[in-house]
Amino acid sequence: MNREKVTIAVVAKQAGVSKGLVSFALNDRPGVAAETRARILQVATELGWKPSLRARSLSTQRSFALGFVIARNPDVLASDPFFTSFIAGVESILTDQGRTLVLSVVPDEAREVKTYRSLVADGRVDGVFLSDLRHNDPRIPLLSELGLPAVTLGRPDGDSPFPAVSVDDSPGITASVAHLVTLGHRRIAHVAGNSALLHGSRRREAFAAALRDAGLPEGQTVETDFSMADGSDATRRLLTQDRPPTAIVFANDPMAIAGLGVAHELGIRVPEDLSITGYDDIDFSRYVYPPLTTVSAAPMVWGRAAATTLLALMENGTADDVDLPAARLVIRGSTAPPLNPW
Amino acid sequence: MNREKVTIAVVAKQAGVSKGLVSFALNDRPGVAAETRARILQVATELGWKPSLRARSLSTQRSFALGFVIARNPDVLASDPFFTSFIAGVESILTDQGRTLVLSVVPDEAREVKTYRSLVADGRVDGVFLSDLRHNDPRIPLLSELGLPAVTLGRPDGDSPFPAVSVDDSPGITASVAHLVTLGHRRIAHVAGNSALLHGSRRREAFAAALRDAGLPEGQTVETDFSMADGSDATRRLLTQDRPPTAIVFANDPMAIAGLGVAHELGIRVPEDLSITGYDDIDFSRYVYPPLTTVSAAPMVWGRAAATTLLALMENGTADDVDLPAARLVIRGSTAPPLNPW
DNA sequence: GCCTTCCTCTAAACCGGTTCAGTTGGATCG
DNA sequence: CGATCCAACTGAACCGGTTTAGAGGAAGGC
Numbered sequence: 001m002n003r004e005k006v007t008i009a010v011v012a013k014q015a016g017v018s019k020g021l022v023s024f025a026l027n028d029r030p031g032v033a034a035e036t037r038a039r040i041l042q043v044a045t046e047l048g049w050k051p052s053l054r055a056r057s058l059s060t061q062r063s064f065a066l067g068f069v070i071a072r073n074p075d076v077l078a079s080d081p082f083f084t085s086f087i088a089g090v091e092s093i094l095t096d097q098g099r100t101l102v103l104s105v106v107p108d109e110a111r112e113v114k115t116y117r118s119l120v121a122d123g124r125v126d127g128v129f130l131s132d133l134r135h136n137d138p139r140i141p142l143l144s145e146l147g148l149p150a151v152t153l154g155r156p157d158g159d160s161p162f163p164a165v166s167v168d169d170s171p172g173i174t175a176s177v178a179h180l181v182t183l184g185h186r187r188i189a190h191v192a193g194n195s196a197l198l199h200g201s202r203r204r205e206a207f208a209a210a211l212r213d214a215g216l217p218e219g220q221t222v223e224t225d226f227s228m229a230d231g232s233d234a235t236r237r238l239l240t241q242d243r244p245p246t247a248i249v250f251a252n253d254p255m256a257i258a259g260l261g262v263a264h265e266l267g268i269r270v271p272e273d274l275s276i277t278g279y280d281d282i283d284f285s286r287y288v289y290p291p292l293t294t295v296s297a298a299p300m301v302w303g304r305a306a307a308t309t310l311l312a313l314m315e316n317g318t319a320d321d322v323d324l325p326a327a328r329l330v331i332r333g334s335t336a337p338p339l340n341p342w
Numbered sequence: 343m344n345r346e347k348v349t350i351a352v353v354a355k356q357a358g359v360s361k362g363l364v365s366f367a368l369n370d371r372p373g374v375a376a377e378t379r380a381r382i383l384q385v386a387t388e389l390g391w392k393p394s395l396r397a398r399s400l401s402t403q404r405s406f407a408l409g410f411v412i413a414r415n416p417d418v419l420a421s422d423p424f425f426t427s428f429i430a431g432v433e434s435i436l437t438d439q440g441r442t443l444v445l446s447v448v449p450d451e452a453r454e455v456k457t458y459r460s461l462v463a464d465g466r467v468d469g470v471f472l473s474d475l476r477h478n479d480p481r482i483p484l485l486s487e488l489g490l491p492a493v494t495l496g497r498p499d500g501d502s503p504f505p506a507v508s509v510d511d512s513p514g515i516t517a518s519v520a521h522l523v524t525l526g527h528r529r530i531a532h533v534a535g536n537s538a539l540l541h542g543s544r545r546r547e548a549f550a551a552a553l554r555d556a557g558l559p560e561g562q563t564v565e566t567d568f569s570m571a572d573g574s575d576a577t578r579r580l581l582t583q584d585r586p587p588t589a590i591v592f593a594n595d596p597m598a599i600a601g602l603g604v605a606h607e608l609g610i611r612v613p614e615d616l617s618i619t620g621y622d623d624i625d626f627s628r629y630v631y632p633p634l635t636t637v638s639a640a641p642m643v644w645g646r647a648a649a650t651t652l653l654a655l656m657e658n659g660t661a662d663d664v665d666l667p668a669a670r671l672v673i674r675g676s677t678a679p680p681l682n683p684w
Numbered sequence: 685g686c687c688t689t690c691c692t693c694t695a696a697a698c699c700g701g702t703t704c705a706g707t708t709g710g711a712t713c714g
Numbered sequence: 715c716g717a718t719c720c721a722a723c724t725g726a727a728c729c730g731g732t733t734t735a736g737a738g739g740a741a742g743g744c
Contacts, residue, residue: 007729007731009730009731018694019732020732020733022731023731023732023733024732024733027732031692031693033692036693050463051730052465053465053466054400054403054405054465054731055730055732056731056732057396057400057699058394058698058700058731059732060731061396065444065466078426078427078624078625079626080426081423083426084422084425084426085416085420087445091448092449095446095448095453100461100466101445101446102407102443103433103443104433104443105426105429105433111437124395124407228629254625254629261629263631282421283417283570283596284599287570287574287599287600288599288603289602289603290607349700350700351701359724361700361701361702361724362704362723362724362725366703373721373722374723375721375722378722378723393700394700394701396699396701397702397729398701399701400699400731401700401701401702401728402701
């Protein structure tokens with residue numbers, strides 16, 4: 001029995017052709033007679049040959065892997081189930097493509113840039129996902145300069161050569177505010193996320209615009225870093241003032257849940273004394289008490305769309321922006337008419 | 343100016359030696375005169391040469407990457423911050439090693455096996471982390487047969503050729519029960535995790551043993567899949583019986599938080615009418631109300647230890663088991679003496 | 685009937701490292 | 715002083731694919 005390692009040379013010999021032709025047949029290149037191609041593929045299957053990824057990588061200068069670099073404080077990251085779901089979505093596409101995901105979790109932006117550079121220098125990945133977009137995001141020119149294909153999660157504010165796969169933040173916030181206004185709330189506050197991040201500031205702007213549209217005065221807004229710790233502090237500050245808001249719109253679910261805890265602790269009943277809305281519809285939101293009215297974003301779908309777009313970009317050199325259905329407001333138990341609107 | 347790509351050949355020519363010697367110098371092999379080595383390294387830095395990972399991969403048959411395959415239902419995964427933290431810990435070690443993490447998230451066990459096989463077939467990784475150990479885990483013989491170095495997260499029940507990096511589950515559960523017993527609880531129930539998973543059944547056994555040690559009758563135990571949905575259902579069933587428990591020990595924090603929600607919903611006060619303990623000490627637990635008494639497991643430290651051990655195993659061909667400090671009980675507001683112990 | 689064209693296929697170079705057999709020259713030894 | 719040994723180094727093979735220049739032969743055009 002033939003025990004030697006099956007390489008392209010073995011297949012070629014067995015099929016009575018040259019290595020090159022086997023390569024051509026395998027990659028569906030023109031210039032191979034149909035009959036010959038069939039024979040080659042036949043021999044290949046018989047021998048159980050799988051082309052070596054490493055050899056291929058070396059000669060084609062590709063890695064058949066995609067990269068995702070997450071720059072976040074580990075605390076914020078751990079309490080944010082977004083990424084896990086997003087990644088599950090990405091994987092569901094990659095698996096059938098014979099590609100893998102290289103994940104990097106780094107603590108800060110300096111490391112992030114270094115990571116991108118070394119990912120490229122080592123040729124670890126053929127393309128990357130860009131999340132947590134910032135204002136004038138420096139990663140966009142960086143990746144553009146490095147020549148690495150990328151997809152942005154959300155539409156960047158400046159020019160970008162990369163396709164954007166976006167879910168519009170605004171309608172969800174707008175709907176949240178409208179819902180609260182309809183319930184009779186007039187004093188609505190916003191616990192905003194990090195305004196250096198685009199989705200942080202967009203949610204904040206959407207909040208302000210929604211209040212204006214409702215003819216209400218400007219609402220109180222507290223900026224945070226999206227962490228539960230900050231969310232908790234912000235809520236405490238809002239609720240311990242003289243005339244606390246009757247409703248708070250949180251920029252993400254973890255902060256809303258932290259806010260819920262603070263309210264409980266202060267003896268403020270939710271939703272009777274205070275209405276609360278979140279953003280993301282993470283699993284926890286359904287199970288806390290009262291269950292959270294929040295905005296549902298479908299991160300797995302987002303992951304799938306982002307992966308599909310990135311693959312298309314790498315394949316065709318270009319890909320269109322994708323706008324996913326806007327996140328929908330899910331009304332649960334944390335919102336109700338205020339006992340005393342004014 | 344020299345614009346050609348810097349390869350080992352360029353460095354060799356520039357330094358006036360052969361390619362082979364450059365390789366030797368780079369890899370600290372004996373047989374290179376100190377002076378020559380210095381000159382070669384000097385030239386290399388001047389030219390900014392970085393050996394090509396791809397070429398290296400091909401000739402050394404290594405990939406300089408580690409793999410982590412997570413087989414979980416996306417829902418359970420998303421609400422479990424454990425992995426994100428664990429991964430952050432792993433990364434903190436890998437970064438300085440020039441290695442990367444290849445992550446796979448798969449929906450079920452069948453896919454999991456396929457993923458390991460293709461990771462090996464493609465030579466994507468040089469070693470893997472094995473989490474969520476099951477009874478007689480089939481992955482252990484599989485990986486052993488495939489010849490892929492691995493580290494198990496926790497000690498497997500059968501024979502294993504791989505080093506285990508473990509945090510003992512039992513003391514945390516034991517301490518939880520002891521704490522409840524000291525408070526005066528007698529009717530303590532357990533919402534257990536999936537008993538097909540080792541940590542699920544170990545926590546369950548620790549719970550039973552702790553009750554025995556306290557001289558209490560067997561406690562009610564409900565098995566779940568670790569999801570919030572199951573945790574919520576289990577809690578509802580426990581609390582709506584004739585003589586509900588006065589305390590519930592949950593096998594993880596997400597379920598404990600879901601349980602807290604159910605108690606609230608049923609008008610059962612925590613901790614006055616019902617004490618609750620969790621496991622993992624995820625960020626959420628500190629911020630719900632009342633904050634959760636739970637067991638703190640330090641997943642980032644675990645990740646670092648696992649990565650270090652796996653690297654040592656790959657380097658030396660062998661590595662010792664590591665026992666991390668047992669998880670500690672963190673007492674917060676969700677536990678208190680029962681109003682009526684019997 | 686000869687030249688051109690097209691299709692199929694081969695041989696060899698190439699990607700950029702590692703590794704190993706073997707050469708060289710100086711030091712050591714009897 | 716010749717044999718021996720060793721450290722330092724070279725050249726070429728090798729990892730396993732892809733790619734390109736060009737060979738060979740059949741078909742088509744004039």
